[in-house]
Amino acid sequence: MTNLLEVTDLTKEYGHFSLDKLTFQLPEGFILGMIGPNGAGKTTTLRMILDMATPTSGQIKLDGQTSRQTRLADRDQVGIVLDNTVFPDGWKADKIARTLAMVYQNWDGDRFFDLLKEFDVDRQVKYKSLSRGSQVKLNLAAAIAHQPKLLILDEPAAGLDPIARDQLITLLQGFIADGHHSVLLSSHITDDLAKIADYLVYLIHGQQLFFGETQTLLDRYAVVKGGLDQLTGVIKQAGIGLRTYETGFSVLMARKQLSALPRDLVIEPVSLDELMVYFGKRVAKDEARA
């Protein structure tokens, strides 16, 4: 398998925050999702991959290129939608298309306008007058229409309604379908990510908690529920993000620890959203202790 992106021991020190030795790969033909709570370091990681921030140490290989100069020269191969991607307020789609046609060698104007039609974005409306969702859709269409190998998207689903999010998922699946394109995206909408991300990088406070196949992460944990009288010392110690109610408790546990538990507890699969909430609760508890 050829990797379009390889990140090795990537570190960034900001004084109050450090991103610690991230290591992950994105093969051709796959989608990699980056998840983590606010301030985990997702945008910082994407910015370093895009040469918009300088790593303190570590290596980034984009389509086989390690040197910053070659990566910059090969910019056509990457399509980007960042939180703050904007076009000048007064520009309409036609002006955006004319401009990007001069910037990108592989610009495909027909594809751009087809995508706008599919997304129901009015090409006669000035960029500043489009709704937030329509601006995101236009940014996406612009990123895809220059036919990059790799799409990097920071929170692309923010501001999109459920129908548009569904269109986005279909679009991204179509983008990677030939096996030679890949997508790296960060998102808080983890249910969407669970549907489309083949791999996940999970960051908390700059630490990489997990990198691997999405299903592997979900299979590794389970939600355990029971009455307060069943809350043993083992559960309190090994459980992640314990929640107690008047009537009982729920906690996240690694499946490999389940054999040590009483048999009459309720064991349920965990969703990506729940997983993040339980882990988030553990981090908050650790911080309160520190």
Ligand SMILES: Nc1ncnc2c1ncn2[C@@H]1O[C@H](COP(=O)(O)OP(=O)(O)OP(=O)(O)O)[C@@H](O)[C@H]1O
């Ligand atoms: N240019 C900078 N200078 C100093 N600190 C920075 C800079 N950019 C980011 N940080 C810090 O890095 C940390 C991680 O921020 P980052 O935006 O990468 O997180 P995130 O996971 O994308 O969060 P969110 O989900 O809220 O967008 C934060 O504590 C932030 O203050």
